Amino acid sequence: MAPSSKDLSVEITGKKKEIAVVRLTRPAKRNALSDGLVAALRDAFQNLPASVRAAVIDGEGEHFCAGLDLSELKERDAGEGMHHSRSWHAALDAVQFGPVPVVAALHGAVVGGGLELASAAHIRVADDTTFYALPEGTRGIFVGGGGSVRIPKLIGVARMTDMMLTGRVYNAEDGERLGFAQYRVPAGGAFDKAMELAARIATNAPLTNYALMHALPRIAEQPADHGFMTEALISAIAQSAPEAKARVRDFLAGKAGTKVKRG
Numbered sequence: 575m576a577p578s579s580k581d582l583s584v585e586i587t588g589k590k591k592e593i594a595v596v597r598l599t600r601p602a603k604r605n606a607l608s609d610g611l612v613a614a615l616r617d618a619f620q621n622l623p624a625s626v627r628a629a630v631i632d633g634e635g636e637h638f639c640a641g642l643d644l645s646e647l648k649e650r651d652a653g654e655g656m657h658h659s660r661s662w663h664a665a666l667d668a669v670q671f672g673p674v675p676v677v678a679a680l681h682g683a684v685v686g687g688g689l690e691l692a693s694a695a696h697i698r699v700a701d702d703t704t705f706y707a708l709p710e711g712t713r714g715i716f717v718g719g720g721g722s723v724r725i726p727k728l729i730g731v732a733r734m735t736d737m738m739l740t741g742r743v744y745n746a747e748d749g750e751r752l753g754f755a756q757y758r759v760p761a762g763g764a765f766d767k768a769m770e771l772a773a774r775i776a777t778n779a780p781l782t783n784y785a786l787m788h789a790l791p792r793i794a795e796q797p798a799d800h801g802f803m804t805e806a807l808i809s810a811i812a813q814s815a816p817e818a819k820a821r822v823r824d825f826l827a828g829k830a831g832t833k834v835k836r837g
């Protein structure tokens with residue numbers, strides 16, 4: 575497991591050590607993502623212990639994350655700029671396409687690279703203090719942490735364009751309506767709700783979770799004909815797992831306790 579660093583803590587919790595809590599711990603700088611912190615995030619998600627089945631990512635202090643550490647934004651030539659952006663891609667790919675689903679607990683500022691990080695998680699829970707922005711436009715730069723790929727998938731190209739052209743800020747309520755967060759909770763409640771969801775996710779069959787993380791986003795981008803074929807393959811693999819058979823047997827025997835209830 576990657577060791578916790580000064581700006582990032584990794585804690586493994588749960589009865590079976592099944593939940594990883596990855597926390598940005600740089601509140602004095604609003605959890606701004608320095609190069610070191612980006613590398614630490616990558617290492618954390620690439621080195622989760624085998625017992626972990628779900629992860630929660632959150633930020634210490636009043637804000638989730640203020641994005642790129644602007645104090646490090648020095649003169650870079652084109653090649654260096656590209657490699658810097660690619661280092662973010664590697665880290666946020668480790669979040670999105672790592673071994674387990676990730677729930678982001680959002681509060682306060684979720685801006686710039688902070689929004690790019692949040693977008694790499696599979697579920698976002700935002701409390702009522704959350705606000706979303708892409709100040710890159712105002713700063714004369716562009717997103718570089720995968721935001722132009724992931725953010726339009728949540729809110730659409732037109733809304734992202736508007737955010738960057740005009741500096742528009744969305745509050746928690748609008749953010750939920752638009753699709754930034756799947757859950758909205760009262761102020762201070764995001765972490766507890768994220769932990770509740772992570773505990774629930776950790777009880778799923780690992781192969782189903784893997785299919786949701788690794789197959790679903792790819793299927794969604796395939797032409798329908800290819801998507802149907804990929805779906806058939808991954809569904810056959812998932813249902814062939816002994817765990818899947820046992821779960822279906824339990825349900826049919828009335829032992830599963832997982833009957834679908836009205837929301």
Ligand code: 1HE
Nearest residue numbers: 602603604606640641642643644645683686687709718719
């Ligand atoms: C920072 C950063 C940062 C705060 N880099 N140091 N991101 C932005 O353009 C957002 C910039 N930050 C803000 O708009 C505000 O700081 C917040 C709305 C997030 C929070 O406001 P507030 O009043 O709570 O804090 P503050 O007083 O503005 O900042 C506290 C300290 O954090 C202060 O340092 P201090 O030494 O004077 O105490 C700030 O300088 C520092 N700080 N945000 C460095 N971002 C892969 S490409 C991604 C491209 C981007 O992400 S661009 C968007 C960058």
